[in-house]
Amino acid sequence: MRTYAVAVRRALTLGAMALGDVMLVALMLVGVVLSFGLGMVFVFPSLTKAMRCRTGQARKLNAEWLGIAIPAPYLPAPLPVRPQPDGWYRHDRQLYKTGRWPDWQNRWQWLIGDPATWRDGLWLFLSPLAGAFLLLPLALAGCAALAVGSQDSPAWPVALACAAVVALAATPHLLRGYAWWNLLLLSPTAESVLAGQIQRLDQARLATVDSQASELRRIERDLHDGAQARLVAIGMTLGAVEELMDKDPAAARALLGKVKEASSTALVELRDLVRGIHPPVLAERGLGDAIRALALDSALKVTVTVDLASRPDSPVESAAYFSISELLTNAARHGGAERVWVDISGHDHALRVVVTDDGSGGADPSRGSGLRGIERRLAAFDGVLAVNSPQGGPTTVTFDLPNALAERHQNHKAPPLPRGKMIIVGLGWGLGWLPLFPQGMVAGVMKIIDLEHRSWFLALYLPEPLQWPLIAFNILLGLSMYAAAMLIPLQHARRTRLAEVAPTRLWLGRC
Template sequence: MTEGITDRTSGQVVPGASRSGPARGVWRRSADFALVVLDVMGRGLMMFALGVVQIPLIVIVLLCLLLTFGLGLVFLFPPAVRLTRRWTAVARRHAQQWSGIEIEDPYNPPPPPPVRQRDGWYHVGGNRYRSPRYPAWHGRLNWYMKDEATWRDMAWLLVYPITGALLAVLPWILLGFAVYLPTLGSPLGLVAAPLVAAAAVAVAPYVPNLYGLWTRALLGATMRARLTRQVARLARTRTETVDAQTAELHRIERDLHDGAQARLVAMGMTLGAAEQLVDTDPAAAKALLARTREASQEALAELRRLVRGIHPPVLAERGLGDAVRALALDSPLRVAVEVDLPDRPEPPVESAVYFAVSELLTNAARHADAHEVSIDISRRGTALRVTVTDDGVGGVDPSRGSGLRGLERRLAAFDGVLAIHSPVGGPTVATIELPNVLPATEPVKPSMSRGKTMLMGVCLGLAWLPLFPQGVVAVILKIIGIDEKSWFLALHLPDPFGWAACILFINIGLVMLITGLYLSACYESSKRPAPPDS
């Protein structure tokens, strides 16, 4: 007899099926949850090991700081900062891999190399130097000292072994406490032990996210650092844009001089010759006039091509979508164009995207040996995204061609990026994205869910309780040796669990404080006025 269950719709027996499907689903989910818990606890031990290995590094950095500010040995400060930044880069990478939370580098852009002045000297303050070595070292020293991320890195270096490392092994701490409770010989301990063990298992999946948020709060980029990097990037792209515009003007001048201007001069000479022959040889004069008319048509066509290269009329009249469709009609390839762009961007943006697409089509026809190209133009919120895909041979390297570097410079003026994926053998996918060039479809309303609002209030209102009375004050009482236990929970536990409880309360208070401040910052940023509807 065939095993299985009957399908209610067809009335047939489904072989291999059984009524234990829901039970199997429960077992599968339980197994997945157990694997997640084991992975979290294993990675947590690795993060804790990083904190242990970090202790000698803390000693080295503190010694360098002491010698720098105590004895004036400032040459030790840059190596200490570089060592700290390399270690924090490792910490960011591990935290991002574990939690999935992106953590940006918070550092300000490095200073430019020193420039020799007109008098042949390098100036630093009121001093002058022949060699750029000391000015460059002085500039990097100021960069290290004035960057707030330097001091945040060092603060993280000091507090990580007693905060982040213990947060990573929070399930292990709870399990150890659950094992310890039955040894007290109290019925309450016997009852609380399985509850604490269950809490350790239940809290384990949330530890990576908490660890990532804690790391981002101390080692992530601040709004000031993002603005500083953006200003530096805009200054660099402004210089590149001015250089590109100057080169474009020189190209237009050269084309006019070598093309249309030469033709107009030749037309003038031909008309002068025809004027001399009009009485003596009318037939020759007519031939010269016909030649002049042909030259004028060629000059007019050349001027139209030149104007089209500066700013195509179809782009100004019909917009980006129709201009790209006109490019597709002129291309020797089979080009499919899809446009989903309800709003037109600004004319400079349209011009930059148009010429970028034109360059990509030209590259596909000349160098990629492609036959078909697809172009997709759409919006992603307030960003404009253009994807150009061809079936060519691939293997495109943007670092080798000046054309693609020119596209990147042209798009960088609008904070745009050009991403190219071109494996050998194809296909080649070029993606252009320009952020904040389209009007917002809906205004952003300052809102926060009720749960987040309550969590922010609880964290900011009660963070002091585990941080100071149950944490810092209990540590001070244990160091002094006061026997009065009062309501300090850590004082009721024998060592080393008393010290572990003090550190745990301090960590809980810090996590609550950082969470409350993070939610408050999110709420304040959401209260900024939204852009008006277009």
């Protein structure tokens, strides 16, 4: 009973909010006329912001009250305009002294060109109708109570109780339909998902380019200060050996021993440098064995657990390997840990790595530690990093690389429509005509012409105050059945397309 009471309360709240959208719809219509009819384009961004605030509230309530989360569908906002080398800002073919006007133009074009803006407008325009449909059973129950009570019939308590039971039973189903309707108009499209991915990939590409440039500078510095200096020293020593070969063979022999030691040291440094670029064990044995080899060289007690059904691609393995290596270094250098546990596993085509240490904790990516470098490294593969490191420890770092274990060149067949939804679609197409036409529209026509022969029109057998409400309910019921029969397959097809476009993403919150 408590569940139905909560459903009624939520239905009343959502219905009242939807009916209150009439004022916002009127305001939006006035804003559209002012923006596009009278040229007052500066009004449109403010109205769009108000509309997005209302639809954002609807998405939030849809997730909290109706159990269906709807992500924001908007295209990424345009980046700020950058000045040219001469200090001027360009927009199309015009130049400006400041970037204020080009930024406003870009924002205007972003708002008006985003399909989600117009879909939000359509949702807002139809919101009062959806709210009325949501409140329909409760309104019918109230009309039944008033009608039966006005006739002074001793059976009115029973009728009132029946109407209340019907309203309570229908409310959860109407809330579920309202959630589907919100999902249909307020969910992101494949285009917006692709646009967001393109922007994130552009940012990741820039970060990767910067990281590669810094890595090349590090390699150049290591070669210049390490192996190159030793090779130069070896060359100078060999020149001295050449001069001493005839004069002092013993001194030349001693210098040759030093040259041998220096060449061995240079070879070790070159091997370490190559291993830092891409370890041979990683290319030959894979990620699991490479991490086990890394654990043997570590001063910490490292326990490695690997559960992978397939091997990721080489770039993904390299990113995961160096990320784990950086985490082990942080645990030893900053965390003061003694033991580290590394778990590598696959979850729904995603590579998940969990690194836990018993150190002092307090790791924070915002403080500029090596965790920011790990974030940049993982961003190139659309990876997500989560850190849980309270003061006093332990520290747990989890990162996911989506689709790292996905099988390539595989034809994925679209999943069929679930059986429950297939039944709803079949009932909608098969029985939707019955409440819509004979018991709805035709009964309304017969009511208008005041036909004495009631035939099998059920609404005409009810008391006079209940006839029109039942006719309206039948019409709405028939339209809803046909709408469900059409929209459920469309929604299923769109979810399938979004699943193909967007990678499987596990959004891990920062603890």
